Amino acid sequence: MFGCARVIVFSACLTAAGALAQEKAAHGHMHMTQKDMRSELDFPPPMRQHMLSQMRAHLEALQAILAALGAGDPGKAGDIADKRLGLGAPGAAACDPSAKGDDPMAAMMGAHMPPEMREMGMAMHSSASAFAAVAAKARETGDLRPALAALATVTENCAACHSAFKLR
Known part of the structure; x- marks a missing residue:
């Protein structure tokens, strides 16, 4: 279990480092030799604020998932992922162009997000x-490695989108 704890701490450090790098890049602190090749998105102000709020909520969910895994509770980690990040999470509708709903913000986001960004979302x-499904199995088996590998895929998708797009 000690090895899993190190992996969780390492994952948390990587997530924090990635967030810090994203923040520095967003504020123009990149080295002069690096050119930011991300697509710049010009969203309406309410959508921009909503998008930034959603990204912070995603990061908070990842932190809660890592905390639950660190506490040895993969079931709780899976529940958090399912409710706050999964396909049934409130923010998922904005990434699904076929979603029908009464949420005007999700409709606005769906209309303004490039198709590639929706696909990444x-x-x-x-x-x-x-x-969430793998974490539920980890509750039964006690083996966190498959859950950690599945969580790495989640953060890989986050990093891919943040590497491809930036908000103006």
Whole structure:
């Protein structure tokens, strides 16, 4: 179990480092030799604020998932992922162009998000749902390694989108 704890701490450090790098890049602190090749998105102000709020909520969910795994509770980690990041999470509708609903913000986001961004968002939500299923099995087996591997796929999808897009 000690090895799993190190993996969880390492994952948390990588997530924090990635968030810090994203924050520095967003504020122009990149090295002069690096060119930011991400697609710049110009969303309406209410959508921009909503998007940023959703990204913070995703990061908070990842932190709660890591805390639950660190406490040896993969079932709780899976529940958090399912409710806050999975395909049934409130923010997932904005990534699904076929979703029908009464949420005007999700409709606005769906209308303004490039198709590639929606695809990346759906991949993240889908991988979070897959993680939830794997974490439920880890509750029975006690082996966190498959859950950690599934969680790495979730954060890989997050990183891919943040590497491809930035908000103006």
